[in-house]
Structures are given as C-alpha cells and as structure tokens.
Amino acid sequence: MSDATYDGPGSHDLVTWDRIAERYIELADNRSTSSFHHLADFFHERLKPLSGKSVLDIGCGHGWLTHSLAVQGAEASGIDGSESMISQARRRYPDLTFHTADLTGGLGPALTDAGYDAMVARFSLQCISDIDPLLRDTAVALRPGGLFLVSMPHPAFYMRERVEDPVTKERYRKVTGYLELETRVLPDFGGHRYFHRPVSWYVNSFARHGLYLDDMREPHQHPDTAGSRTRDEWNEFEKWWSTIPVFLGLGFRKAAAG
Template identity: 40%
Template sequence: MSSSHDIRLWNEVAGQYAEHITGVGDSFYRRLSPLLWKTLGDISGRSVLDLGCGHGWLGEQLRSAGAVVTGIDGSAALLERAARNYPDIHFVEHDLTAGLPQPLQEYHAVVAHMVLMDVPELDNLVQDVRASLVDRGPFVFSILHPSFFSHEPVEDSGERYRRVTGYLDHERRWITSFGGHHHYHRPLSWYFDLLTRHGFTVTALHEPPTLPHHARPESEWTDYERWFATIPTMLAVSCRPAS
C-alpha cells in the first residue's frame, strides 16, 4: 500500500503540527515518558533510532540523554525543521511503508512515538526493526488507543461514557488534528500478532490516564478532565526480540 498521499498530507501540515507538538510538555509524551525511560535505562553512547521522528524533538531528548540518534521520517517538510533545529542528529528521509533504509543499520533501541497508527502498511517496517536491533534491544512504541480514541464522549442523563462500535473493523479514518491526516485503525490483537509474527516478545503494556493538554496539578483539573483521565486514549508497548 502506497503512503505517498499520507506523506503529502504531512508535508502540507508540517508547520501546524510542529507548532502544536512542542516537546516534553505534550500530553502524549508525558504519558509515554515513564515506560520509555524505564525501558531504555542508561543510553549513553548507545545507538537509538527515532522512528517517525517528525520535527525531531524526541530525538533531541534521546540525544541529550547521551544516545547517538538517527531520526527517520517520510516528511521532507518535518525533517527540514528537524535538521535546522537539531544539527547533532542524523536525519534520513524515507517512506516507512517500505521498511527501514537499506542496508540496515544496527541500533541498541528503537522508539516510535505516536507513529505506527498513521502508517498504512507495517509488516516491512516491523520486520526491519527486528533485524536492526542488537543485543536484544527494546522496541518501544506508542499509539492511539484502538478501543477508545476515535469514539466521541457521550453524556446521557448525567452519565458520561464512550460508546465503542466497530472495534474489530480495520478502517482508514480521517483525523482533523493539525490540519488533517489519516489514521489506520486496527484492533490491539492485530498489533500483538504483528509483533509475534516478526519475532518480538512483548514485555510491557502501559495504558496511562488521559492527561490535559497543558500540564497542571490535578487539583486544578475540571470535572470533565477528571472523568476523561479514567479512559486511556493512548497506549504504549515495549517489546524485545524473542531470541
């Protein structure tokens, strides 16, 4: 499946995306962070791939922690910003549906933050991630939660909930965020089958509470934000090569 249309869309919205996703204060990163850094441990001098790196801010966090970082993304517009802002990281433009660039490089860890659900074909990519990891290094990724993200909150007789329908259907959905892009919905079991098919063992599954977009003490949250925190709209997974 070609991702040329998806890449064009990301090039078109690169400015809006970069302005909205500003770094470590972002809600999704704050939810990923505990699992990410617990899994990675000390990465000083280690080779780490920031897969689907976008405008490079997460790669810079990895580099600041001592890693030798490579960032790969399909969007030339996002990579232009990344290279300008983070010159100490090696950035590569590449369509992720084709897998990783050849010949494969070796990495001690691979991180893909909020990427995989936006790529239409993942078999080649996950296969290459597995082949590129050395010393049974971790693959840590986060995605929109397949169960809950795409379903609007419902208020009925004073009760709030999310109505989940069509969960098992594979769908391409239009997401209006950042000017618009495609999201590829797949059930959670599909991701686990994908990982095991390509030789990964899952070591952790993290379903963090949904956090407000701007960080502030929980005592300052609205009633709606407190309720929303009980529903995980993203999840994070860590896995390692099975052998």
C-alpha cells in the first residue's frame, strides 16, 4: 500500500519547513526537550565502528546528526528538502556535503547510484508525505548487509491525550484510530504536517523493498520533571509516565549478497 493518497505534494511541506526552520534549530540547539534524550545513542551504537563508513542522513535538517557521525569517523553526508535547513547545515559544517531534494521524489539518480554502508533518518520519515520512492531508492543505494536506522515519534502513543479516570484514578493514554493512515498538523515549532502510519505499515513498506526489520527500540520515557533524579527517586506519576514509550527506533537491514 502506498501513502500517495495524502493530499498535497512534499513541496507544500517544504515551504512550511523553510518557515519554521529557525524555531526548530533553536530548539534542537537547546536539546533540553525529552526527544533529544531518547534514542540518543541508537545510531552511534548500531553503526559502530563508524570509521570509514559512508552514511547518508535522510531529512538531515541543519545537519547536527550528520556532523556527530562525521566526528566519530563516518564519511557522513546529509539530504533534506528545506533550503533554510540546508543553508544552515552548510554554514555550520562547511567540510561536509549536504544535498537538497524533495524526498517524495526519492533520492535522485546520483545518490541512488552512489552506494552507502548505512542510512539514518531521525524524526524525518513521519514528516514526508510519500516515502515509497525514497524506500525504493535507498534499497538500491544501500550496500548488501547495510543498515537503515530510523527514529520517530511512537505512532501509537506520541501526542495521545493523557487521561486519569476520575473514579479509579487509573492513568492511561487515549489511543484512537491507530490503524488509520492520517494526516495531522502538529503544533510544534509553529505547525507542520505529520503523517500518521502504524508501526506495521513502516515494517511492511520497508520489507516490500527488501529492507527487513533487525532492531526495534521503545525506550522508557524520561519525564521532563525528573531532572537528574534516578528512576528510584521518581514519584508515582513519573514512574507511570516512563512506562509508555513516545519515541520509537527501528533498524532495517538489506540482505547480504549471495
């Protein structure tokens, strides 16, 4: 099943990302929000040793992850559709290569033919209205045995309303319409589109292109209120909060040759 039924082309979203890039970058530079504490080591841990590995950062934004992979020895480059994001990336990391493309059209012939040891996509796939052409091209561009690592808001639990039953005091998150493909507008950074797809949709879409699930992470949520207190010191609410994961990491592997 393709998700090309979503209304509006990727260019529509890129106008938005150009507009909100500055606010996003400010937040990312600050790194105080929980999204930056979760899965922080996923990419580095799964790709080590990074030395000499060619890695493409898909939807790289202003390039901070591309840079951190390069610092650890990877031949890292990035691609994103927002001119504002990419001009910041080039300004900050002039030694690295950044490409611009609307990824709803795929990687383009040059990058598809380039050959990569690994791909990463941090918090970008859920922002791209149609990822089928991208998966088609990355499956070609990845070398046999190569990993494609993804992180994203957890499709089941992210931004799902928190509820406390007034009688039983039981707490839960309200999950509705999980299996429906849906376009939402998230208020973050000034508003942008988010394409909700269930986890199975991602797993099956990658598999159709020969990229098979190899790793799945649902880290405990670290409550923003917890500061540096250890889990043992968290209050009852924080302990409950931590047990519903709002971020997801997925690793896909292209079959080895032969």
